[in-house]
Amino acid sequence: MLIVPERDIADLMTRAAAFDAVEKVFAAMAAQEAYNFPVVREAIGHEDALYGFKGGFDRAGLTLGLKAGGYWPNNLEKRGLINHQSTVFLFDPDTGKPAAMVGGNLLTALRTAAASSVSIKHLARADARVIGMIGAGHQATFQLRAALEQRKFDKVIGWNFHPAMLPNIEKVATEAGVPFEPVALEGMQEADVIISITSAFAPSLMADHVSPGTHIACMGTDTKGKQEVEAALLARATVFTDEVAQSVSIGEAQHAVAQGLIAETDVQQLGAVINGTHPGRTSLNEITLFDGTGVGLQDLAVAAAVVDLAVEKGIAIEVDF
Numbered sequence: 256m257l258i259v260p261e262r263d264i265a266d267l268m269t270r271a272a273a274f275d276a277v278e279k280v281f282a283a284m285a286a287q288e289a290y291n292f293p294v295v296r297e298a299i300g301h302e303d304a305l306y307g308f309k310g311g312f313d314r315a316g317l318t319l320g321l322k323a324g325g326y327w328p329n330n331l332e333k334r335g336l337i338n339h340q341s342t343v344f345l346f347d348p349d350t351g352k353p354a355a356m357v358g359g360n361l362l363t364a365l366r367t368a369a370a371s372s373v374s375i376k377h378l379a380r381a382d383a384r385v386i387g388m389i390g391a392g393h394q395a396t397f398q399l400r401a402a403l404e405q406r407k408f409d410k411v412i413g414w415n416f417h418p419a420m421l422p423n424i425e426k427v428a429t430e431a432g433v434p435f436e437p438v439a440l441e442g443m444q445e446a447d448v449i450i451s452i453t454s455a456f457a458p459s460l461m462a463d464h465v466s467p468g469t470h471i472a473c474m475g476t477d478t479k480g481k482q483e484v485e486a487a488l489l490a491r492a493t494v495f496t497d498e499v500a501q502s503v504s505i506g507e508a509q510h511a512v513a514q515g516l517i518a519e520t521d522v523q524q525l526g527a528v529i530n531g532t533h534p535g536r537t538s539l540n541e542i543t544l545f546d547g548t549g550v551g552l553q554d555l556a557v558a559a560a561v562v563d564l565a566v567e568k569g570i571a572i573e574v575d576f
C-alpha cells in the first residue's frame with residue numbers, strides 16, 4: 256500500500272492535473288462508467304463534529320475507494336488544526352486490497368476549484384472578460400486562482416457578506432496580474448462568469464443581478480437548506496451539475512425543484528457536454544448555471560492522480576499491509 260501524506264500534496268499536485276482528473280471523471284459519470292455510492296454524513300455527538308464517507312467506483316479509470324472525513328468546528332481554536340479534515344482511501348478494484356492512503360484536505364479544495372473551472376471551460380462564452388466572485392473564504396481563493404486560467408479575464412469583481420474578507424480574493428487577482436474591484440450585488444451584472452462559494456442559507460445573488468449570456472458556477476451549496484442564488488435564476492438558466500441526484504436534493508437546484516420552478520429532468524450532467532452528447536451553451540444570450548455539489552469520485556480521481564505523481568517522483572511511502 257502507498258501513502259501520500261498531506262504535507263506532500265502541495266508540492267505534488269498541480270491545478271492542471273486536478274482539472275484533467277475531474278474533467279475525465281465527470282465524463283465517465285455521464286457515460287455511466289463511473290458512479291458514486293450513497294453519501295454517509297453523521298453528527299457524531301463528539302466535539303460537535305460532522306463525519307462521513309463519500310465513495311464510488313470509476314470503471315473507466317479503475318478507481319475504487321472513499322473519502323472519509325468531515326468538519327471539526329473546534330479544531331482551530333483548541334488545537335491549531337484546520338476544521339475540515341479528510342483522508343482518501345483507494346482500493347485495488349481487482350482484489351479489494353488497499354492501494355493507497357492520501358491526505359485529502361488540500362485535494363478537496365483543488366478538486367472543488369477544478370469542477371467550476373471545467374464548467375467554465377465548457378459553458379462560459381469564449382469572449383468572457385469579467386469574472387465575479389461571491390464569497391471570499393478559504394475555498395474562494397482556490398476557485399478564483401483556477402478560474403483565471405480558463406479565459407482571458409481582464410477584471411475581477413467581488414462581493415462578500417463579510418466585506419473584511421475581500422482582500423483574500425483581491426490578493427489572488429493581484430498575484431495573477433488582474434485588477435480587482437469590490438462591487439454591490441447589482442454590480443454583478445457586469446460579470447460574464449460568476450462563481451458563488453459561500454456557506455449561506457439564504458440567496459445573495461438574485462435573478463436580476465445576472466446579465467444574459469453569463470455563466471454561473473454555484474459551488475457553496477452542498478447540504479440541504481443551504482442556498483446562494485435566487486431559485487428564479489435557475490428557471491432563467493440552462494442548469495448543469497456534477498450529479499443530478501445530489502443537485503436536486505442537497506445542491507442549489509433543491510430550491511427551484513421544491514418550488515416547482517424547474518423539474519429534475521431540466522438538470523443536465525456537465526459530463527454530457529464534455530462527452531459531446533449535450534450541446535451545452537447554444538446561444539450567446541443563454542445563461543448557463545453549474546450546480547457543483549461535490550462528489551466522491553472527484554476526490555478519488557485527484558487522489559489517484561497524486562499517487563501517480565508521488566510514484567513518479569519516488570516519494571510515495573510504501574508499506575506492507
Ligand code: NAD
Pocket residue numbers: 363367389390391392393394395415416417420452453454455456457459474475476477547548549550
Ligand atoms: P469559509 O468559512 O472559509 O468561507 C465562508 C464564506 O461564506 C465567506 O465568504 C463568508 O463571508 C460567506 N458567508 C457566510 N455567511 C454568509 C451569509 N449568510 N450570506 C452570504 N455569505 C455568507 O468556507 P469555505 O471553506 O470557503 O467553504 C465555502 C462553502 O463551500 C461551504 O458551504 C462549504 O461547505 C462549501 N464547499 C463545497 C464543496 C463542493 O464540492 N461543492 C467543496 C468544499 C466546500
